[in-house]
Each structure stands twice: as C-alpha cells, then as structure tokens.
Amino acid sequence: MLVLRPIQKTDFDALKTIAVESGHGFTSLPVDDELLSNKINRSVESFAKSVSKPYDEGYLFVLEDTQTGEIIGTTAIEAAVGMSVPLYHYHLGKTVHHSRTLGVYNTVDILSMCNDYTGSSEICTLFLREGHRQGLAGRFLSRSRFLFMAEHAERFSDTVIAEMRGVSDEHGHSPFWQWLQEHFFSIEFPQADHLVGLGDKVFICELMPKYPIYANLLSPEAQAVIGKVHEKTKPALRLLQKEGFEHRGYVDLFDAGPTVEAKLDNIRTVRESFKGEVEIVASLPDKLPSLAISNGRLDAFKATFTDQAYLCEAEEKIQLTAEVANALDVTQGELINAFKL
Known part of the structure; x- marks a missing residue:
C-alpha cells in the first residue's frame, strides 16, 4: 500500500x-x-x-x-x-500607446517584476x-x-x-x-x-x-x-x-x-472532502470507487488511497478494512477525512 x-x-x-x-x-x-x-x-x-x-x-x-x-x-x-x-x-500586464493626432492606438504586453x-x-x-x-x-x-x-x-x-x-x-x-x-x-x-x-x-x-x-x-x-x-x-x-x-x-x-x-x-x-468516524469492517463490496483517506493528524499524518473503503455519508462514517486502518494507524470511532479520487 x-x-x-x-x-x-x-x-x-x-x-x-x-x-x-x-x-x-x-x-x-x-x-x-x-x-x-x-x-x-x-x-x-x-x-x-x-x-x-x-x-x-x-x-x-x-x-x-x-x-x-x-x-x-x-x-x-x-x-x-x-x-x-x-x-x-514577473507580472504580465499591458500598456497603451495612443496618439489621437496620428490616429495610433497600440496595446503592448509588459513584464513587471514584483x-x-x-x-x-x-x-x-x-x-x-x-x-x-x-x-x-x-x-x-x-x-x-x-x-x-x-x-x-x-x-x-x-x-x-x-x-x-x-x-x-x-x-x-x-x-x-x-x-x-x-x-x-x-x-x-x-x-x-x-x-x-x-x-x-x-x-x-x-x-x-x-x-x-x-x-x-x-x-x-x-x-x-x-x-x-x-x-x-x-x-x-x-x-x-x-x-x-x-x-x-x-x-x-x-x-x-x-x-x-x-x-x-x-x-x-477541500470543498468535497468528507469527515466521518472510522468503522472497521471484515470486507467490502468489489469495484468500489477509489478514495483518498487521511488520519487528520500533524506530525503523525498519514494518507493513502484505496478501493477498500466506503463513505457512509448518511451515518457520517467511513468504512475501512483492517489493512487500511492499520496503514493509517487509526482505530474504531476515530474521525478521519476522505475524498473521491
């Protein structure tokens, strides 16, 4: 993994x-x-x-x-x-050179250091x-x-x-x-x-x-x-x-x-991420969409992606196999974040 x-x-x-x-x-x-x-x-x-x-x-x-x-x-x-x-x-902007007398109107791209x-x-x-x-x-x-x-x-x-x-x-x-x-x-x-x-x-x-x-x-x-x-x-x-x-x-x-x-x-x-409680299950259905999952920590941060996870949005839970939970170092009931890849 x-x-x-x-x-x-x-x-x-x-x-x-x-x-x-x-x-x-x-x-x-x-x-x-x-x-x-x-x-x-x-x-x-x-x-x-x-x-x-x-x-x-x-x-x-x-x-x-x-x-x-x-x-x-x-x-x-x-x-x-x-x-x-x-x-x-450099910021790419524009400047205009315009002379009404000569009937000239030129727009020129300029690069300004900033x-x-x-x-x-x-x-x-x-x-x-x-x-x-x-x-x-x-x-x-x-x-x-x-x-x-x-x-x-x-x-x-x-x-x-x-x-x-x-x-x-x-x-x-x-x-x-x-x-x-x-x-x-x-x-x-x-x-x-x-x-x-x-x-x-x-x-x-x-x-x-x-x-x-x-x-x-x-x-x-x-x-x-x-x-x-x-x-x-x-x-x-x-x-x-x-x-x-x-x-x-x-x-x-x-x-x-x-x-x-x-x-x-x-x-x-950020907008589409989902936070839910860990629910460790023995198995999950085949052909689930792949999820990216994070344990939400700081110096002990871990994230992975897998098709052995499932979002139960109505129950605000994220089902994981034991293998995925171990990889993320998370336990039952812990809050984690996920999004669909």
Missing part, C-alpha cells in the same frame, strides 16, 4: 535519489547534500512546531510503498513564501519516480496536500500558489532566459536555476532589469514560452486546474513558467 507521511531524517538517501532523478528545472530539490539535509531538518521542526499563523515553515512529505519500504515520490508545502527571502515574479505573492502558501516539490506514474498515484500525491492544509488551516495562508516549471530543452536551457542572459546576465540558465534552489537570490536584485520589459522586444522564441509549461509538467498543471487553480498573469523570472493560484476554501478537494 502507498502511504504519504512526513519525511524523516532516515529518508535522506531516498530524497537525494529523487533529487538526482528530477533533473534540470526542479529547483526545489537541488543535488546538494547540505541543502537536502537542511530541508529535512526544517520539515521535521515545522511539523513539531506550535503554530497559530503561518510564517516560514516548510512541510515535506514522502510517498512510501509500505510493502517494500521504497520511497517512490515526494511533495511539499511552504506555509508562507517570501517572508525571509524575497519571492520574485513580490505580489509574499505571504502566500505554496505547494511545491511534486515528483513521482519513473515506473510509478501510472494509475492514481500522481493524482493522489497532488490532491492529498490539500487535505492536510484543510485539516491544519491555521498553519497556511488563504491564498495558495503553485509555480509551474517553464519550457526548457533537454540540456536545461530556457529560451526566455537566453534572451535575459544576452542582455543582462553572463551565466547559463542551469547555474541561475541552481543558485535559486540554494536560496541565493541576491543576484536577482543586482542584475535583473528594474523597469518593465516590453514583451515585443524579446526574441520570438522567448515570447512564445511566456506562461507555458514544460512538457513533463502539463499533467500536474491539468490536475491543479481541475482543483480550481487559475493563472493570473504571474510568471517565473527565469523560464517564464506560469504561477497558478486558488483560495484554500475554494479548492475542489
């Missing part, structure tokens, strides 16, 4: 393997032992911390195959971004290893984060964002960055991306253009990728769009990938 749980210090080797496999553009998991160790320690401390409102906590989860002990995926939530290190975006998402919660670091991407695992890994956030809403902002990986080639080169590099920088995209992953963002203030950029002055290749996602990121974007996330014109500074947003209470998983 696949169980999502908070990362532990003993998961370091598994996390590093995932960091290596994630490749270029996955800045939240750079291949750096010290940084990965710090991420794990920060997560452990965040789960243990008493919180009344979000600040700078980070919650990192792993998806474990309980039969083999293998870690097959990871995902994370940042409680409030930009609080200790500034979070930068920190508008400061204090928002961010879902991030979603990665499922090759060989495990069939079936419902990816959908579960994405949506189960929202159950955790709803169960511990005091730890998160009302606004939730997700930065989507932008377009780059097999060597990690971004058409958008190539234009910026030519005019403002002297470093390659993978190096800039790596520095951001390490938390070193000083160079952004030092070298990024301070004034709005006219999008029509960019190369055709750079213009074509503004607000577009990497081919491998399209499934993740579709999942978030089904949850109610929208793109409101904010894009990444380096690869111009879109940042999407939603209000926590409006997210589909």
